[in-house]
Amino acid sequence: MITKIIDEAEIQKAKKYIGYVEQIVIVTHISPDGDAIGSSLALYHFLLEMDKQVNVIVPNEFPEFLRWMKGANDIIIHEKNPQIAEETIAAAELIFCLDFNVLKRIEKLGPLVTQSKAKKVMIDHHLSPEIFCNVTMSYPQISSTSEMIFRLICRMGFFEDINKKCAECIYTGMMTDTGAFTYNSNNSEIYYIIGELIKKGINKDKIYALVYNTSSIDRLRLQGYVMYEKMKIFPEYKTSLITLSQKELDKFNFKKGDTEGFVNIPLVSDEIVFSALIKEDKGFVKISLRSKGDFPCNQFATERFNGGGHLNAAGGEYFGSFDNAIKHFEKVLPEYQKLLLKN
Numbered sequence: 416m417i418t419k420i421i422d423e424a425e426i427q428k429a430k431k432y433i434g435y436v437e438q439i440v441i442v443t444h445i446s447p448d449g450d451a452i453g454s455s456l457a458l459y460h461f462l463l464e465m466d467k468q469v470n471v472i473v474p475n476e477f478p479e480f481l482r483w484m485k486g487a488n489d490i491i492i493h494e495k496n497p498q499i500a501e502e503t504i505a506a507a508e509l510i511f512c513l514d515f516n517v518l519k520r521i522e523k524l525g526p527l528v529t530q531s532k533a534k535k536v537m538i539d540h541h542l543s544p545e546i547f548c549n550v551t552m553s554y555p556q557i558s559s560t561s562e563m564i565f566r567l568i569c570r571m572g573f574f575e576d577i578n579k580k581c582a583e584c585i586y587t588g589m590m591t592d593t594g595a596f597t598y599n600s601n602n603s604e605i606y607y608i609i610g611e612l613i614k615k616g617i618n619k620d621k622i623y624a625l626v627y628n629t630s631s632i633d634r635l636r637l638q639g640y641v642m643y644e645k646m647k648i649f650p651e652y653k654t655s656l657i658t659l660s661q662k663e664l665d666k667f668n669f670k671k672g673d674t675e676g677f678v679n680i681p682l683v684s685d686e687i688v689f690s691a692l693i694k695e696d697k698g699f700v701k702i703s704l705r706s707k708g709d710f711p712c713n714q715f716a717t718e719r720f721n722g723g724g725h726l727n728a729a730g731g732e733y734f735g736s737f738d739n740a741i742k743h744f745e746k747v748l749p750e751y752q753k754l755l756l757k758n
């Protein structure tokens with residue numbers, strides 16, 4: 416059995432809203448990852464099962480390795496179809512905000528969501544949620560939003576209505592937000608839930624392969640290049656830094672998602688507790704952070720890179736040039752030496 420972590424009043428309120436309305440929109444964060452798409456499509460399949468009219472709307476494109484999920488082709492991408500996205504949000508009677516805690520994370524969708532008169536329900540597992548919803552289900556102790564969706568559906572009394580498509584999406588988000596159950600995954604209830612999902616017909620080995628064994632040859636070569644040429648080690652801080660400029664990415668025919676997972680690789684060394692990847696994107700500079708032990712990536716991201724996230728996985732942005740982002744990282748790193756060497 417699983418513990419009742421989510422507050423009963425929140426569950427009942429969400430259930431009541433779902434019962435009252437016809438048109439539902441689900442939104443999730445910019446550069447959606449496996450948990451963002453997994454939780455959104457899981458809720459989508461469940462609500463379809465409830466005979467609702469439901470749309471998933473994301474700010475921008477998501478990686479190819481999530482395209483296989485049922486319903487992925489129905490997702491409305493605001494950057495590509497702004498008018499449809501805006502009209503759909505305007506017509507919504509209920510909006511679910513999944514896998515993000517602050518409006519900034521949905522970029523241009525933010526004002527559309529706040530201006531809407533629809534009831535709003537946040538379902539998320541990041542610290543310090545902004546309060547802009549009628550119900551704020553915020554549980555940082557749960558390792559993925561997808562797991563929260565499973566818990567919510569069960570607590571509303573609809574376990575029977577979880578179909579195979581929904582179960583596959585839940586599993587995908589649980590898997591990707593725990594690095595295929597290698598971190599943030601010591602809660603035995605995760606494995607109870609996986610057992611239930613397998614009973615729904617999912618093939619967990621196949622899902623792993625669909626998500627992780629999809630590398631192009633270009634990506635494999637980029638990985639080799641990154642590890643050999645681009646990983647700078649700061650032994651005195653047990654830190655590694657990978658940097659990738661737009662020019663380098665172009666050389667390897669970069670496609671969205673190609674650098675996914677690179678930032679985790681240096682942590683396989685017992686000499687590294689903190690790994691960073693700085694990537695030049697179109698018009699901005701993105702940083703991804705990963706750590707072992709209790710070095711707080713989210714604190715570093717918030718204090719230094721306008722970002723946030725979790726203890727061991729966080730990210731942010733730098734508002735300036737790529738070169739200056741690297742200089743900024745190297746300049747502030749020594750201030751974290753004490754925290755870094757504790758681990």
Ligand code: 5GP
Nearest residue numbers: 703704721722723724725728729730731732
């Ligand atoms: P990734 O490195 O995979 O892009 O992001 C890891 C985690 O860091 C995400 O799941 C998210 O929680 C957080 N994160 C990444 N980028 C940002 C950002 O720009 N702002 C905030 N607040 N969090 C971020």
Ligand code: MN
Nearest residue numbers: 450514560592
């Ligand atoms: Mn998540």
